[in-house]
Amino acid sequence: MRRVDAIHRAIQHVYEATLAPENWPNAVASVAEAGGAHRAILHAAVADGPSLAVSSGFRMDDVARLQQEIENRLPAWVEAIPVGTALRQTSAITDTDFERSELYNEAVRPAGGYYGIVAPLVRGPECRVLLTLARNAGAADFSPEDLRAATVISPHVVTALKVWRRIADSEGRASWTYEAIARLNLGVVFLNAKMHPVLANPRAEALAAARDGLLLDARKLSAIRPSDAAKLGDAISAVSRFADASRSPSESATAAFSARNCTIHRAPPRRPLIARVIPIGLPYSFSLGIATARTIVFIMEPDRPAVIDTSLLTSAFGLTPREAALAVALVQGSDLQETAKELNIGVGTARSYLKRILSKTDTHRQAELVSVLLRGSFHPLVDEKGTYNDVGKKTGSYRVGGFSLATSVS
Structure with missing residues (x-):
């Protein structure tokens, strides 16, 4: 024995x-x-x-x-x-x-x-x-x-x-998934089948910490305004049914169109946040390394200044450093005269730069140029020094299965 x-x-x-x-x-x-x-x-x-x-x-x-x-x-x-x-x-x-x-x-x-x-x-x-x-x-x-x-x-x-x-x-x-979403330039929150948060990235944390529209804790993702909270809850509930692993082929075909958008108002003059809710099928949640996730919510900030890498503009479009600097300033909302003053050049020189930029980017108007550069301006949340823009700290570990926001480390 x-x-x-x-x-x-x-x-x-x-x-x-x-x-x-x-x-x-x-x-x-x-x-x-x-x-x-x-x-x-x-x-x-x-x-x-x-x-x-x-x-x-x-x-x-x-x-x-x-x-x-x-x-x-x-x-x-x-x-x-x-x-x-x-x-x-x-x-x-x-x-x-x-x-x-x-x-x-x-x-x-x-x-x-x-x-x-x-x-x-x-x-x-x-x-x-x-x-x-x-x-x-x-x-x-x-x-x-x-x-x-x-x-x-x-x-x-x-x-x-x-x-x-x-x-x-x-x-x-999972570690690669966490690293990727931690670097996104928008808020990301994963929700389980009970619509409870299981993972959030630093940008989502920062938006919630501001207490200006968004609410996020271990039990829920919501909004401060009751009307916004109701719309966000309805959107999450409507989308979550598409995350069923046993859904039929017809439901799978429509899942791509099942995303819901809603706004989360903030105190003026800040523009509302835009929340986009998307279902995650069970196989995909496992491949992401977040097995309990059924829904993902992207939270975007329309009034957040675009962050554009000037070196990307020089390599992608052949812009000179001065042309790239002018293009970035225009995308961030400056007019031509303000930009010329910032770059310490004359307005005529700035117009000459702009003509060359339009030619190199195959655009014809300043509005079209801004649109093209914004579409290609996706920039990770982490800068070259490894710190999070607008967060001011690096993050520590995440935990899957129970809600755990990133913990700060020195």
């Missing part, structure tokens, strides 16, 4: 390690105990990253030597073991031949070991995983009961590693 308990405990620890990777050493130690081993090592090598070795009972230099042997000259008898099969080394190689092998003399003997159980868990061009249980030199060989324990546990280690990799990939996608 003690062996059964040890096996169950090892399997439990293996699956716990998928959620808390720092517990893998404890899991490997439990596997060693269940298999009647003094020590164990779980070695994983992937094609697109560094190898991983989690061990119990080995010194660091012992692990390094074993890694080198496994990665550079794995014995043929180990390669011949079928994937998913746990095998005692004495079933594959005699003691005499083992004592003559490089694996024994370069790694096993210096570590003070001898008999082992070897289980190739994954073998392929992208990933190789090997589990080895070992006994100290002078100890008896593993028993059939030890081998059965290793055989029972091995598939669970494979499953746990797959889950661990998927979680890591998902977290990677």
Whole structure:
């Protein structure tokens, strides 16, 4: 009964390690105990990253030597073991031949070991995983009961590693999603099926913190004016039904047209905010790394000055630095005389610049020029120094599943 308990405990620890990777050493130690081993090592090598070795009972230099042997000259008898099969080394190689092998003399003997159980868990061009249980030199060989324990546990280690990799990939996608929306030049709020916020970017936080029209907390996204709050709530409710993962093809076809717009008034002379509510299907929320999100709300500020990168204008349209500076000033609302004064040039020179700008951008009127430059003026919220424009601070971590606005860090 003690062996059964040890096996169950090892399997439990293996699956716990998928959620808390720092517990893998404890899991490997439990596997060693269940298999009647003094020590164990779980070695994983992937094609697109560094190898991983989690061990119990080995010194660091012992692990390094074993890694080198496994990665550079794995014995043929180990390669011949079928994937998913746990095998005692004495079933594959005699003691005499083992004592003559490089694996024994370069790694096993210096570590003070001898008999082992070897289980190739994954073998392929992208990933190789090997589990080895070992006994100290002078100890008896593993028993059939030890081998059965290793055989029972091995598939669970494979499953746990797959889950661990998927979680890591998902977290990677989520981190890229957070980084992307944190840099957007407009407010972004993700809502779950209950229409509660699960994620907000720094710009949305800043708009809510101003207490000028927008309301945002852990329970709701709303507006200060009751009439605006009602319209925003209706828009979110109407759009949320299109986020159903099981929607029919006809509903999927109309989902693109299901977005709703509404205004959120601010104190004069500020122009109202524009909220655009869009559904997110379940597959897309998972691909974004925000599994609970069903609706996304973009919050735009019509009166916010456009931020245009002059270097982009020079590369995209061939404008000179002075022409680019003039174009940016016009987009930001200055007239030609004001711009000429700011640039310390005459009005005639400014008109000459404008003619060349119109020619290079293939536009014919100043209004058309401004429209073209605004359409191409998307600029991330983060400037070159890594600070958030109009926010004044960088942000820390986000949390998915429970509402967590960005936390400030120095």
